[in-house]
Amino acid sequence: MPPVAENDLFIETASGGRAGVRADFPIFSRTFGGRPLIYLDSGASSQKPQVVIDALADHLAKHNSNVHRGVYALAQEADAAYDGARKRVAAFVGGAPQTTIFTKNATEAINLVAYSWGRANVGAGDAVLITQMEHHANLVPWQVLCREQGAELRYLEVDEHGELSLEQLDAELARGDVRMVAFAHISNVLGTINPVAEMAARIRAAGAVSLIDGAQAVPQLPVDVERIGADFYAWTGHKALGPTGIGVLHGRAELLEQMQPFLTGGDMIASVDFQETTWNELPYKFEAGTPPIAEAVGLGAAVEYLDALGMERVRAHEQALTEIPGLRVVGPPTAERRGGLASFTIEGIHPHDVAELVDRGGVCIRAGHHCAQPLMRCLGVGATARASVGVYNERSDIDALIDALQAGREVFGL
Numbered sequence: 001m002p003p004v005a006e007n008d009l010f011i012e013t014a015s016g017g018r019a020g021v022r023a024d025f026p027i028f029s030r031t032f033g034g035r036p037l038i039y040l041d042s043g044a045s046s047q048k049p050q051v052v053i054d055a056l057a058d059h060l061a062k063h064n065s066n067v068h069r070g071v072y073a074l075a076q077e078a079d080a081a082y083d084g085a086r087k088r089v090a091a092f093v094g095g096a097p098q099t100t101i102f103t104k105n106a107t108e109a110i111n112l113v114a115y116s117w118g119r120a121n122v123g124a125g126d127a128v129l130i131t132q133m134e135h136h137a138n139l140v141p142w143q144v145l146c147r148e149q150g151a152e153l154r155y156l157e158v159d160e161h162g163e164l165s166l167e168q169l170d171a172e173l174a175r176g177d178v179r180m181v182a183f184a185h186i187s188n189v190l191g192t193i194n195p196v197a198e199m200a201a202r203i204r205a206a207g208a209v210s211l212i213d214g215a216q217a218v219p220q221l222p223v224d225v226e227r228i229g230a231d232f233y234a235w236t237g238h239k240a241l242g243p244t245g246i247g248v249l250h251g252r253a254e255l256l257e258q259m260q261p262f263l264t265g266g267d268m269i270a271s272v273d274f275q276e277t278t279w280n281e282l283p284y285k286f287e288a289g290t291p292p293i294a295e296a297v298g299l300g301a302a303v304e305y306l307d308a309l310g311m312e313r314v315r316a317h318e319q320a321l322t323e324i325p326g327l328r329v330v331g332p333p334t335a336e337r338r339g340g341l342a343s344f345t346i347e348g349i350h351p352h353d354v355a356e357l358v359d360r361g362g363v364c365i366r367a368g369h370h371c372a373q374p375l376m377r378c379l380g381v382g383a384t385a386r387a388s389v390g391v392y393n394e395r396s397d398i399d400a401l402i403d404a405l406q407a408g409r410e411v412f413g414l
Contacts, residue, residue: 009313009314009317009392020394022392024050024051025049028047031362035361037362038363039364040364040387040389040397041366042340043188043239043341043366044239045238045244046241048241052305055300059081059293059294059297063081064294067082067290069267081293082293082296085299086283088303089248089300093224093225094225099283100250100283101249101286102246102248102292103247103286104246105238106213106235107236109234110137110182111141115141117232117259118149119149121209124149125177126179127152127153127154127175127178128142128179128182129173129180130153130181131158131184132155132157132158132374133189133192134182134213138183139374151179154178158378161333162191162192162330163192163332163337164183164192164194166195166199178208180209183210183211185212186217186221189330191331191332191340192337193221197228197229200229204229209232209255211230212228214233214234216339218240221315222312223311231255233250237298240302240303240306241391242298242301243292243294248299257282261286262288263289264277265288265289266290267280267284268280268284268287306391317391318339318389318390318393321393322341322389326402327342328344328347330379330381330384340389342387342388343384343385344387345384346385349408349409352383355367357404357408357411358401361403363397363401365386365401367386370384
């Protein structure tokens with residue numbers, strides 16, 4: 001194993017030495033065209049450490065059963081694994097198991113709130129406030145809600161540095177008609193780290209409800225949902241080293257108790273008669289049907305792995321890697337104010353061409369509108385290229401990206 005560089009994440013070995021984190025991710029044994037895999041698209045989906053793969057395989061091979069249905073020993077093992085995973089996931093972000101709801105992904109979590117809370121609390125003459133930097137997942141559900149309910153959808157603007165104005169937030173709240181404010185913790189395009197605790201406090205003081213899209217934040221920096229104080233906080237497992245098919249919604253208990261279920265069916269009921277049904281207690285009230293059991297176990301293993309690394313170390317590591325010289329970065333100019341990504345454009349080369357050219361060097365980056373088309377219109381571009389890092393990336397990956405970009409410039413005669 002090559003020596004671990006000072007700017008690479010590492011784990012302490014039993015012998016007192018250090019081992020690079022990348023070795024924990026089996027996908028990096030692959031090569032493409034004889035080149036090692038250099039994966040800089042963690043903002044879309046993260047790679048998985050062996051402990052997560054093992055947790056999934058072990059559960060399916062040895063403990064597989066449906067949950068909350070059987071009294072036999074195998075079913076009790078599955079119950080313990082699923083409920084234990086919820087406790088680990090809740091603890092990882094400072095939440096409570098009772099108000100930690102498993103969903104399919106962050107998109108479903110946001111839709112749950114838009115349908116279950118929104119349709120009971122937003123009506124004609126009301127407003128929903130979101131921001132110009134939102135991913136479609138935190139935009140389209142509110143468009144649909146406002147259209148159906150006769151409410152108005154308004155936007156907080158993004159300034160020239162890719163940041164929001166708290167003064168504009170206060171002005172919108174002062175109008176007295178805002179019922180919900182939904183916003184990203186970290187922008188998936190700009191990388192902007194929003195002042196979410198301050199925003200949540202101002203929103204609550206104005207009598208409105210807040211929802212935070214934390215899909216980019218939870219994998220990148222320490223998150224404490226209790227301290228942030230939002231009414232709802234949504235994130236997804238597959239960006240946080242976990243499996244696909246599982247997301248998380250943390251909600252304020254008093255709001256969740258008042259809300260009607262988003263989906264109905266098995267496991268979310270307490271009793272069913274021919275004409276009436278009563279709902280199960282939290283969090284099961286919002287988990288209809290067979291839940292993502294193995295995926296929850298895998299996500300539990302993923303957050304344990306991240307916890308062992310230390311999220312302060314993860315944040316410092318990814319911040320250091322996204323200081324990429326020579327790029328016109330879209331969003332906050334310094335990595336200190338951005339999450340672990342850099343969206344950029346190169347004059348004279350379309351972002352899709354950039355992505356194809358660097359792929360020839362074995363480097364995987366994203367190019368396109370990143371599911372944020374309104375933001376692209378605000379920025380005056382059709383697309384950007386985006387490099388987003390994870391715990392497994394090393395400085396050599398960034399060097400390879402820079403080399404591949406330079407080769408691309410030469411191809412275009414720039």
